[in-house]
Amino acid sequence: MLNNKRNALLFILSFLALAFPMVGTALDRTDISGLASEHVMERLKAIDKIALVGDSDALRLLKELQNSELLVTDTGQIVLENDDWDVIDAITLEMLDPQPDTYNTVIVNNRMRSQLESAVGVLQLLSDDREIRLTSAKSLRDNLSPLLLTFLNKALAQESDEEIRRILQESQSIILLDSPDEQERIDAVNYLTSSSERRVRELLVAKLEKNESGEFEEVSAEVRVAIEFAVTAIDRKLTFIDYFGRLFSGLSLGSILLLAAMGLAITYGLLGVINLAHGEMLMIGAYATYVTQQLFVNYLPSYFDLYVLAAIPMAFLSSAIIGVVLERTVIRWLYGRPLETLLATWGISLFLIQLVRQIFGAQNVEVSNPTWLSGGVEVWNIVMPLNRIAIIVFAALVLIGIWLLISQTRLGLFIRSVTQNRSMAACVGVNTAKVDMLAFGLGSGIAGLAGVALSQIGNVGPDLGQAYIIDSFMVVVLGGVGQLAGTVYAALGLGVFSKFIEPGVGAVLTKIIILVFIIAVIQKRPQGLFALKGRSVEG
Amino acid sequence: MQYQPNIEPLFSKLGWLGLITFAVLTLIVVPWMYLFIPDGGAFHISSYTVTLIGKIMCYCIVAVAMNLIWGYAGILSLGQGLFFALGGYSFGMYLMRQIGQDGQYQSDLPDFMVFLDWKEYPLHWLGTDSFLWAIMLVVLVPGVLAFIFGYFAFRSRIKGVYFSIITQALTYAFMLLFFRNETGFGGNNGFTDFKRILGYSLTDPTMRAALFGLSAFFLLLVLVLSRVLIKSKFGRILTAIRDSESRLMFCGYDPIRFKLFIWTLSAIICGIAGALYVPQVGIINPSEMSPANSIEIAVWVAVGGRGTILGPVIGAAAVNGAKSFFTQAFPEYWLFFLGLLFILVTLCLPFGIVGLFSKLKNKFKKIES
Numbered sequence: 001m002l003n004n005k006r007n008a009l010l011f012i013l014s015f016l017a018l019a020f021p022m023v024g025t026a027l028d029r030t031d032i033s034g035l036a037s038e039h040v041m042e043r044l045k046a047i048d049k050i051a052l053v054g055d056s057d058a059l060r061l062l063k064e065l066q067n068s069e070l071l072v073t074d075t076g077q078i079v080l081e082n083d084d085w086d087v088i089d090a091i092t093l094e095m096l097d098p099q100p101d102t103y104n105t106v107i108v109n110n111r112m113r114s115q116l117e118s119a120v121g122v123l124q125l126l127s128d129d130r131e132i133r134l135t136s137a138k139s140l141r142d143n144l145s146p147l148l149l150t151f152l153n154k155a156l157a158q159e160s161d162e163e164i165r166r167i168l169q170e171s172q173s174i175i176l177l178d179s180p181d182e183q184e185r186i187d188a189v190n191y192l193t194s195s196s197e198r199r200v201r202e203l204l205v206a207k208l209e210k211n212e213s214g215e216f217e218e219v220s221a222e223v224r225v226a227i228e229f230a231v232t233a234i235d236r237k238l239t240f241i242d243y244f245g246r247l248f249s250g251l252s253l254g255s256i257l258l259l260a261a262m263g264l265a266i267t268y269g270l271l272g273v274i275n276l277a278h279g280e281m282l283m284i285g286a287y288a289t290y291v292t293q294q295l296f297v298n299y300l301p302s303y304f305d306l307y308v309l310a311a312i313p314m315a316f317l318s319s320a321i322i323g324v325v326l327e328r329t330v331i332r333w334l335y336g337r338p339l340e341t342l343l344a345t346w347g348i349s350l351f352l353i354q355l356v357r358q359i360f361g362a363q364n365v366e367v368s369n370p371t372w373l374s375g376g377v378e379v380w381n382i383v384m385p386l387n388r389i390a391i392i393v394f395a396a397l398v399l400i401g402i403w404l405l406i407s408q409t410r411l412g413l414f415i416r417s418v419t420q421n422r423s424m425a426a427c428v429g430v431n432t433a434k435v436d437m438l439a440f441g442l443g444s445g446i447a448g449l450a451g452v453a454l455s456q457i458g459n460v461g462p463d464l465g466q467a468y469i470i471d472s473f474m475v476v477v478l479g480g481v482g483q484l485a486g487t488v489y490a491a492l493g494l495g496v497f498s499k500f501i502e503p504g505v506g507a508v509l510t511k512i513i514i515l516v517f518i519i520a521v522i523q524k525r526p527q528g529l530f531a532l533k534g535r536s537v538e539g
Numbered sequence: 540m541q542y543q544p545n546i547e548p549l550f551s552k553l554g555w556l557g558l559i560t561f562a563v564l565t566l567i568v569v570p571w572m573y574l575f576i577p578d579g580g581a582f583h584i585s586s587y588t589v590t591l592i593g594k595i596m597c598y599c600i601v602a603v604a605m606n607l608i609w610g611y612a613g614i615l616s617l618g619q620g621l622f623f624a625l626g627g628y629s630f631g632m633y634l635m636r637q638i639g640q641d642g643q644y645q646s647d648l649p650d651f652m653v654f655l656d657w658k659e660y661p662l663h664w665l666g667t668d669s670f671l672w673a674i675m676l677v678v679l680v681p682g683v684l685a686f687i688f689g690y691f692a693f694r695s696r697i698k699g700v701y702f703s704i705i706t707q708a709l710t711y712a713f714m715l716l717f718f719r720n721e722t723g724f725g726g727n728n729g730f731t732d733f734k735r736i737l738g739y740s741l742t743d744p745t746m747r748a749a750l751f752g753l754s755a756f757f758l759l760l761v762l763v764l765s766r767v768l769i770k771s772k773f774g775r776i777l778t779a780i781r782d783s784e785s786r787l788m789f790c791g792y793d794p795i796r797f798k799l800f801i802w803t804l805s806a807i808i809c810g811i812a813g814a815l816y817v818p819q820v821g822i823i824n825p826s827e828m829s830p831a832n833s834i835e836i837a838v839w840v841a842v843g844g845r846g847t848i849l850g851p852v853i854g855a856a857a858v859n860g861a862k863s864f865f866t867q868a869f870p871e872y873w874l875f876f877l878g879l880l881f882i883l884v885t886l887c888l889p890f891g892i893v894g895l896f897s898k899l900k901n902k903f904k905k906i907e908s
Contacts, residue, residue: 274700276834333886338700339615340885343841346834347881354874470711470830473704508715515712519688519705523695 032061032090035106036076043106044115051119059123061090066116068108073100125155130164137167149175170195174203185223193230196237204231245382246499252388254495255395256457258488259450260468261475262402263443265487268476270419270439273331273341277349278472279465281444284322285315285451286460287356290365305370308452315448322352323444327437335436349465356462364461373456387456398449403484405442415439478518480527549766554848558759565596565755570748586744589751590819595859596754597816602839602851603761604808609837610846611769612801613781614698618688618706619809620833621713622681626810627817627827628717629680631730632664633673634818638734650732651725661723670737677814678807685806686799693795693802698784707830717825729824730817741818754815758852761808766848768801777801778846835877841884844891853892 034046047065050058064070064080070090071079078090079100087096087103108116124136137155152172159165169191176188192200204227207217216224264278289311296307326348334341373390376383406412414435417425426432454464471494479490494514502510550558569584569592576583601623608614635649644653648660666672688709697705720726739746768774779787780794787794817823826832835858843854858880865873888895 272700274704330882330886337885337889339609339613339703340841340889342615342700342703343834343837344882344885347838347878347885349878350874350881351878354871354878358871470708474708477701477704508712508719511715512712515708518708519691522697522701522705523691 032078033076035065035070035078036072040109040111043112047112047115047119051123056128057091059120062116062120062123064090065106065108066113066120068105070106071103072106073103075100078106079103122151125151125168130161133159133161133164134167137164137171141167141171170197170200174200177203177207182220182223185220186226189223189226189230193226193233195234196241197234198238201231201234201238204234241382244379246503247496248382248384248388250496250499251392251492252495253499254492255392256450256453256468257471257475257495258491259391259395259398259453260447261472261479261487261491262399262484263446263450264472265476265479265484266402266415266446267440267443270415271331271335271436273334273338274345274473275331275443276342276345276469277326277352278345278444278447279467279469280349280352281319281323281447281465282451282454282468283356283460283462283465284319284352285448286367286455286464287360287365287451288315288318288448289452289455290360290367290460293367305372308370308373308456311452311455312449315452316445317448319448319451320441320445323447324437324441326444327440331440332433332436353462353465360462362462364459367455367460369456385457391453391457394449394453398446399484399488402446406484411435411438474514474518478521480525549763549770558762562755562759565758566752570752573751574744574748586747589747591863593747593751593754593819594816595856596751596758597812597819598836598839598859599852599855600754600758600761600812600815601809601836602843602855603758603765604805604812605836605840606845606847606851607765607768607808608801608805609840610851611774611777611781612798614798614802615700615703615837616706616802616805617703617830617833617837618685618710619805619836620830621706621710621828622685622806622809623813623816623832623836624717624823624825624827625681625684625713626677626813627823628724628730628813629676629810630673630814631733631817631823632667632676633670634733634736635730636664636668637736637738638732641734642732649725649730651720651728652723655720663723674814677810681806681810681813682803685803689799689802693798707833710828710833711830714825714828714830717828725824727824729822729827731822731824733818733821736818741821747819750815750819754819757811757815762848762852769848773797838877838881838884840891842880842888842891844893844895847891847893850891850893857892 032046032050034042034049037043037046047062050061061070069080071081071087073079073087073096077096077100079087079096080090080093082088082093087099088094089096121136121139124132125140140152149172152168152175156165156168156172159168173188173191176184177192179185179188189204192204195201207227208224208231210216260278260282263281264275267273267275267278289308292311292314293307296304296310330344330348331341334344369387373387376385377389378384406415414425414430415438417428417430418432418435418439422432425435450468451464454460454468458464475487475490475494478494479486479488497517498510498514501513505513569589572582573584573586573589578585601619605616605619608616608619638649640647642650642653644650646653648657652660660667667676688706692702692705716722717724717729718727724730733741735741736746741747769777776787776792776794776797779792780797784794813823813827839855839858840851841854842858843852844850858877861876862873865876884891890897
């Protein structure tokens, strides 16, 4: 849509460029007199004339026109009202003497409005505000035309900001690729060598192709050599950026898997039971985040941005408490019967899903990002969303916390001892039942934390946990149990691995390849990559 | 000394009586009541009931297969739903071909292929217009997949919950695969709108009765077969694997072969059940492969009683009967019920309904003596 508008503008601009070779002189009264005309075409032409002048006065005028502030007197003079309701000239801003009796607003119809929008967009390259200039430069980059060269030169001459200069210079070089002067073309290509845009690469490659009459698009062999060099350089950069992007999304997926699988690894390592309701602990954590958000909306709206921080302990506690209750009422009666535990926990998961449906409804609930987690950081043309970065950091923090808990505290010591040899631990006086309960609560609590993370990047619904449960099991199976390191390597490894092969083969095949890969790994290492060594391994 | 085969009869007198009664009922009485008593007659059975019972009998076959592997060999497979669906899809391909040009687009190709703008059948549909090849596919596809997967899994001694989780992942991966349109199995919608088998219309009451009778026949066959297996030396080895695999290995047995055989057999039985199920229900889609379905199969067996001959049949019939009732009467409470069933059966009834009965019987005997 915008494209069309701008093309229309450029079309008209091109006419004017022919009619008025003197582009870029200061505004004068004849330029704007067309605005007073009764004919729309005349008014449209006037807008183009103003746009072609292209200085800050022109921008101001167009904006005033956009806001319907421009007035026209009976004599056809274009005027404004100042703050004291005095009528002033629109260009010189001098008070009119005598003040006119009657005047009307310059009529702006829809067609003019879209024309104005485009014109203002181009002229904003000359704005004083850096952000506005940046946006304008970026949108210009996508709609280049040789006619803009004069504008670009003018804008470049007064631009001091590095980033905007780079964008403008790139645009300028792209236009100069078609320049009749060979040296100018070579300079342009040389400048574009530093680009890292796929679009620029396509443009350059097109120059190397032959047209219908069998000649190269680019006639000069010297320029072609420069172009070839530039394309290789850009390719190298593009590959690097591509891999960087995959690495980032892989790390992001990996840290989500890590958060989801850490609790599972602890409970599986300790109790030997697979908790199929683990996914629902994620879901409960996400709903706890939702409830916290609603509480903040209703009672502490001014601190809304902090709700995520408050949700962290909330989610941990709610999942942990439910976990402890489940351990006491169901799971501990099934110790030593892992297959039955599998079924019973599946039953629990069905029950919890239906319970949440009854309470919150079957639809997804909306959990919004606080402002400090919205948006992203742009590095090498890749936008890294802040919420994903936050999850990577969060996963690292949780990991450090769990590691400290396991390796430094008394509870951690007990958990390790019971994991390694339950009966021996019981013999030396460890209350294994209590350790089981606390460890199960801890595992569920970590799942709750994962729920907070998930609520920030995706939908929160009753089925949330189901999507992650199988993947997190894969992590545990691959990494082996009893050591955090195994879970960490497996989660990050799987995350990065799947994101690296996904662009080539698609998401479904990726899942199947990973499954085959895991089965292959298990052929060599049946207890996972990082199994505990020792006598306790075979139960 | 040579192992002396068990000289107990295959079934007790009561057992034979039950089997024969069931055979008479399902092979003669029900089809007769359905076909020959006119609509509105006091003993008429509606098409709906015949289809429902036929469907449940297919589930019973799956449950018997699950019992073979879980109840006797102690391997909890969460992939039986996958084999069931694969059998269904294999036969479904034949059914799709039988539609001929009666589809919406009047094309030789199934509607979904026309919709995807495909010009000819993909390679894996080769020969599916032959009934015999379709029947072979029903056996081969689940069988070969189970054999290959089982070979690698058992060889690396994956067992217990690991095996369950890996089979669940396999099922999940296949479900995702079948959801894709490119796989050539109709994507989301799967196969439906079947018209006929071997040229005979599927909606014809005789055809329904035939499919019903066939399901009943296979159920009986599978029951007898599993009884024969369990009573044999082979069956003893299976239970030994369940109870102490390492000890069996120390006695010089190689459990991999036995596990692989029973696992492949179980998969094939599931595939046949799927092939019987699809023409009766009239649809097969990837949601049949969802991991939840496979776990539900396990709960049928658990409810009925693992490691008993009748348990899985009773369990499958009871749970599915309850499901039909609940999803009509209180749809929102079905999941609560199912969830509680999972928990209560595993907690309070480790040997299921059959176990409960034998417990009660023992108590009565004690009181009497």
